[in-house]
Amino acid sequence: SQQGEEDPQALSIQEGENATMNCSYKTSINNLQWYRQNSGRGLVHLILIRSNEREKHSGRLRVTLDTSKKSSSLLITASRAADTASYFCATGKSGYSTLTFGKGTMLLVSP
Amino acid sequence: DARVTQTPRHKVTEMGQEVTMRCQPILGHNTVFWYRQTMMQGLELLAYFRNRAPLDDSGMPKDRFSAEMPDATLATLKIQPSEPRDSAVYFCASGLFIQGGRGETQYFGPGTRLLVL
Numbered sequence: 678s679q680q681g682e683e684d685p686q687a688l689s690i691q692e693g694e695n696a697t698m699n700c701s702y703k704t705s706i707n708n709l710q711w712y713r714q715n716s717g718r719g720l721v722h723l724i725l726i727r728s729n730e731r732e733k734h735s736g737r738l739r740v741t742l743d744t745s746k747k748s749s750s751l752l753i754t755a756s757r758a759a760d761t762a763s764y765f766c767a768t769g770k771s772g773y774s775t776l777t778f779g780k781g782t783m784l785l786v787s788p
Numbered sequence: 789d790a791r792v793t794q795t796p797r798h799k800v801t802e803m804g805q806e807v808t809m810r811c812q813p814i815l816g817h818n819t820v821f822w823y824r825q826t827m828m829q830g831l832e833l834l835a836y837f838r839n840r841a842p843l844d845d846s847g848m849p850k851d852r853f854s855a856e857m858p859d860a861t862l863a864t865l866k867i868q869p870s871e872p873r874d875s876a877v878y879f880c881a882s883g884l885f886i887q888g889g890r891g892e893t894q895y896f897g898p899g900t901r902l903l904v905l
Contacts, residue, residue, distance in 0.1 A: 708891030719792075719879055719896030720831075727890050765831070774819050774838070774885045774892060780830040 683766055683782040691787055696753040698782040700766030701746075707771040709742055711751050714763045714781070723751075723764075756786045790814045792897035794880050800903045806868040809900045811880030812861055820863045821894060822848075822855055823879040831879075837863065838885060870904045877901050 684699045700709070708727045712720040726733045726742045726749070733740045739752040753760055763783045767776035793812045801807055813820045822834040835845035840857040848855065852871070857863045867874055881894040 710891070710893065712896075719898045720881075720894075722893045722895065725891055725893060769891050774883060775821070775833055775836060775844070776894060777833075778831040 683764070683779045685782060686780070687783045687785070689785045689787065690756055692756060692758055694756055694786075696756050696760070696784055696786070698751045698764050698766075698784070700749045700751070700779060702749075702766075702768045703747065705770070706744075706768045707773075708769045709740075709749050710767045710769065710776065711738075711740060711749075712765045712767060712778075714765065716762075720765065753784075756784075758786050758788050760784060761786045790895075792880055792882050792895050794878075794897035794900050796900055797898060798901045798903075800905065801870055802905050803871055804869040805904075806866065807870045807874075807902060807904075809865045809878055809880075809902075811863040811865075811882075811897055813863065813880070813882030814895055815861070817882035817884050817895070819883045819885045819892070820857060821881040821883070822863070822865050823881065825877045825879060825899070826875075834865070834878075867902075870902075872904045875902055875904050 682701050710725045711723045714720045724735050724740050726740050737754045742749045763781040765778050765781045767778045769776050795810045819838050821836040823831050825831045834847045835855040837857050854866045877899045879896050879899045881896045883892040883894045885892050
């Protein structure tokens, strides 16, 4: 069964706007990761947040994690057309290498 | 620039034929994963290896799929016989697992797009 569920399924914005994607999960986790997938390509790791962290930044990306609500959000600020892609959250458990991926949010950034 | 490579990138075959997909993980990574991606099911883990030993292949249909790591630089995924429902994109990913670590990043290859007619 899917551990992470992204919301919304699709998001369409204009360049310069911020994009927020959410991820909910069901069981306890050790870490949560966000990946990006451009059309026809493999997934690319964006950011990892550990279960004892609440917020993390990387460039224009900001990730929050609320373990009490079992949810995470990915914020992309000042979006660009090149940010157009699908974004996946993936959850990992302690002692395990495997990640469970959600079905992703498809982001379209129009010039 | 270290990256995971996969061959072939595209494969079209007829039902019943054998399909072999290959993956070269990033040098130094000790864990290799095989995933399948479809529109309906999303990204599914098929199998994974640690130090070339299979740790979990519960996601694979055992009767037709097999995964191996002949050496540290090569992972293979075979389907025999292939069926139309196997049509999907197959990804290999590698990572470095550290005991007691707090999560590892997975590095994905470009995928093999398989179409079984």
